[in-house]
Amino acid sequence: MQWEILVVMVVYMAINLGIGLWGAKLNIAAKGGFMEEYFLGGRGMGGFVLAMTLTTTYISAGSFIAGPGVAYSQGLGWVLLAMTQLPVGYLVLGVLGKRFAIVGRKIQAVTVIDFLKHRYESKAVIVLSVMGVIGFFLAAIAVQFIGGARLFQSMTGYSYETALFIFAGVVVFYVTFGGFRGVVLTDTAQGIVMFAGTLVLLVGVFTYGGGVGAVMGKLAAVNPDLITPFGLNHFITVPWIASFWILVGFGVIGLPQVAVRGMGYKDTRAMHTAIVIGTVFTGFLMLGMHLIGSIGKAIDPAIKIGDTVIPELTKLTLNPWLAGLFLTAPLAAIMSTVSSQLLVLSSTIIKDLYVSYVNPNPEEAFIRKVSMIITLITGILVFAISFRPPDFLVWLNLFALAGMESVFLWPILLGLYWKGANDHGALASMISGCAAYLYCHYFWTRPFGTHTIILPLLIGLVVFVAVSKLTPPPRTEIIRKFWG
């Protein structure tokens, strides 16, 4: 292990802790209600911070480690696939749009489940949503912790347990004390690191390979399939790759940790700025990281394990200080994702379970303590799960992603835009969407050549509309509250 990399790592972790504490200080200084501050930063995000937190929350280890690892074996076709994520910035903010921000203020929602609760007034919908968040988020967070710890382990040479302890410890600390502000501020710093890291490695790899033309020539010489849009032996079929526009493009609107950011910005100017910066930023990272992975065979054709492609290329092409800087980037990607998920998980437990059903009118000082304690406990719980890690990292992660989309996408979107959407429709859609997803996942992986997510989402939509039409419309008071 090179000591230079270790130094950069330690400094980086310390900086994140510092930023988290700064967020905590801002929380204490803020005047509004504690919940709105702790879970939504008092709806005060500016454009740049909004863009960074939205995109870094979405961009995880998948885009820095796993994705480029697959691109290494599939070639340029995998970069084509990764580019289906370009619209995330303009879709989430553009489609949820100003109506989500306005409605959030009308009903004083702090979480996505808050929104669903006011819109559908149905215990069953809430219970299902809470179960969905807890189940899927536990899995997703554990996966990110494991990925982060393994990465930290491979870079520092610590044991897995020590690496997990340090890595998860830092994240849990700044989420617990910094709340939403701590999370978005660290997200912003981490976004800058991710951008700089990608740029450095991109230049490094192409320089090492002797320029674009030379690299492409070598790649075609290794296997001509690598420079086609079809991947190795036509692995990437057209209906399958096209489905990713839904899975990692449109469907992202339904992820609670992403959607909640659509309620938290300060004004429309912030939103406009964030759409542009977010799109440019996402596109650059997706294109950059996957391109690096996809040309890896032209640099070093002998890498065996997908997840080690990026670390290996980094060590090969960059000097140790730059390598240290770059290797903080995937760590940053993981931390920025997991911190937001952790906060959604704890806000669900506190706001949607504790305040809704146990103690509707808690004292301000009391809820402050409870929020932090529950966030801390949640963090420790996931830490404990990650201690004995299950194997299928990417699998579990993708499962959580698609599962959450099949549960949340339609209740959020239709509830926001369609007056006729009612509680029966939402409930039926959540159940049928999730059940269809599980069925397809195990028994019918590529229905009509498409990705597993497509059919369940279609079923969820059709069931939602049909059931809503067949059952009584929502109460007029709800419509007035949301539309008036």
Added chain:
Amino acid sequence: MREDLFREDPRYKQANKEALLAIGLFALNILWWFAFAYGLGSGPPQEYSYVMGFPAWFFWSVIGGYVVFSFLTWIMVKFFYKDMPLDAATDYHWKPQDRGGKR
């Protein structure tokens, strides 16, 4: 209480328009991505043409798509998205031609 007795929030009309624009951009994005990738990339790789060292399909679909759609996103937001207040109150009379996000 009858549903038609309240006036819909005047900001929603513009907000709906903006959401539809985002969907339209999304559709256009898919079209561009698809047309260049498979229009230029479906032949045998030995016959590929190259732009700045990249295979032409890759250059236009992936790199070109990134640049063009980042630019179009900016156009959309700059010229078609309108500033408006976001607070809960609906007793003011906001019109799309009004500027400024704060009251």
